[in-house]
Amino acid sequence: MMILKDILYKVGLDIVIGSTDVQINDIHFDSRAVKENDLFVAIKGTAVDGHDYIEKAVSQGAKAVVLEVMPDYQDENVTYIKVENAHKALALMAANFYENPSRQLKLVGVTGTNGKTTTTSLLYQLFKKSGFKTGLISTVEILIDEKVVATKHTTPDPMTINKHLAAMVAIGVDYCFMEVSSHGIAQERVTGLEFAGGVFTNLTHDHLDYHSTFAEYRDVKKRFFDQLPKDAFALTNLDDKNGAVMLQNTKAKKLGYALKTFTDYRAQIIENQFGGLLLKINEHEVWSKMVGEFNAYNVLAIYACAIELGLEEIEVLEVISQLEGVSGRFQYFTTVENRITAIVDYAHTPDALKNVLETINSIRTRNETVITVVGCGGDRDTSKRPKMAHIAAALSDQVIFTSDNPRTEDPQLILDDMEAGVEPQDYKKTITILDRSQAIKAAAKMADKNDIILIAGKGHETYQEINGVRSDFDDRKIIADILNKLNK
Incomplete structure (x- = not known):
């Protein structure tokens, strides 16, 4: 519970009708959750406008409403607060409501197209193994030291973020590592948080269904670094052509990491x-269980981040050698007898798929066949579909196009979009099997001794969404069961 005027600290107020000296029990932006003496925030979403539910929230006991458009009728027992940006207001109010927990620990945000989950998860492991109470907010899970909390979004809503950060503070967590998505930045979900540091991994084709242009997508990422405080650090991949852009206007300490460019790390x-x-990192050799050049960047990023947060170099290198890979990221399974290797990877962007296949091709002996199973998600950026298919066909020996999460789209139309990207010389390499389970089984049947199967796109996910309905589905479980039978 908190007094409304304290919740509104630093929120830009256009109009206030009613008292701000009332006590608020909780804050909600979903009218269905509102109870007596709660604050309702009317958010304009892509599909639903919270302003349509103000009357419902008030009928359920809302004591105050934050909104962008004042309703024609105002209940005399309710305080109405008009703001310019309800998303931003919600974020600031959430931080205030939970007593600004991000200031009471070291919070590091990781943004970029690929590598966010791996980088944050490895940082969590590194700091846990170094003896610190540590938190994680990622696509895969939220960890409050050792307590696991399920998550649905890469960057949760501000109330969820601050609630979990407050729970971390309550048990003495020292560091928290958080994925920061472009959606999260654009929708002000990380506004009001105080970051000790920010990390930029890379920027490639993704989310152009949401951000109208690549430049807009890049500039949203840059906004995260623009808002870092001067006592924070901004660590960016300078081998990426957009890496230097992230540092242009930041007040934070500017740092670079790279494999090909001369820089700090x-x-x-x-x-x-x-x-x-x-x-070889800064003249020291270190072994990592990670695979591929893209993971070399991730390992270097966590090394640099740990040093900037004050850990000792030799200790960091020792712990890096112990770190395990992240579930669903280049996670591989091998049969004992005929040495068939299956790799499950979350690669769902053209660049991520290219990185994984180039890594496989750099390691293979060329005496084996690379079979790729891949699809594209529905209700998402359609322009990347032919690019994904083109890359899969060009860098694999055999390709099976299949469903990913079609969501509300017709799966066959998604595959038609993909097939348009295949070059004529690669037509004979490709087949289409709509059912993903059958596609994985077909790949296993096609595989011979020493062959490599890549199952791309879903990684750690344990569901498949078709016609808006989620059903249990796990690429890792399916391929592991198939290979276990081959082992017998």
Whole structure:
């Protein structure tokens, strides 16, 4: 519970009708959750406008309403607060309501197209193994030290973020590592949070269904760094052409990491194999269980981040060698007898798929066949579909196009979009099997001794969404069951 005027601290108020000295029990932006003496925030979403539910929220006991458009009728027992941006207001109010927990621990945000989940998860592991109470807010899960909380979004809503940060503070968490998505930045979900540091991984084609242009997508990412305080650090991948852009207007300490560019933190790949990477980081050799050049960047980023947060270099290198891969990210399974290797990876963007396939091709001996199973999600950026198919066909020996999460779209139309990207010389490499389970089984049947199967797109996900309905589905479980039968 908190007095309304304290909740509204730093929120730009256009019009206030009623008292701000009332006590508020909770804050909600879903009218269905509103109870007596709660605050309702009317958010204009892409599908639903919260302003349409103000009357319902008031009937359920809302004591105050924050909105962008004042209703024609105002209940005399309710306080109405008009703001310019309800998304931003919600974020600031959430931070105030939970007593600004981000200021009471070291919060580091990681943004970019690919690598956010791996980087944040590895940082969580590194700091846990270094003896710190640590938090994680990621696509895969939220961890309050060792307590696991399920998550639905890469960057949760502001109330959820601050609630979990407050829970971390309550048990003495020292550091929290958080994925920061472009949607989260654009919708002000991270506004009001105080970051000790920000990390930029890379920027490639994604989310152009939401951001109308690539420049807009880039500039939204940049906004995160623009808002970092001067006592924070901004760590960016300078091998990415957009890396330097992120640093242009930041007040934070500017730092770079790279494999190919001379900068603050550098690494060199000495060995790259299915068992892991041997890296040389700032003149020290370190073995990592991660695989591929894209993971070399992730390992270098966590090394640099740990040093900037005050950990000792030798200790960091020792712990890096112990870190495990992230579930559904280049997670591989191998049969004992005929050495068929299956790799499950979340790669759902053209660049991520290209990185994984180039890694496989750099390690393979060329005496085996690479079979890729891949699809594209429905109700998302359609322009990447032919690009994904083009990359899969160009860099694989055999490709099976299949369903990913079609959501409300016709799965066959998604596959038609993909097939349009296949070059004529690659037509014979490709087949289409609509049912994803059958596609994975077909890939296993096609595989011979030493062959490599890549199952891309869903990674850690344990469901498949078709016609808006989620059913249990796990690429890892399906392929593991198939390969276990081959082992017998």
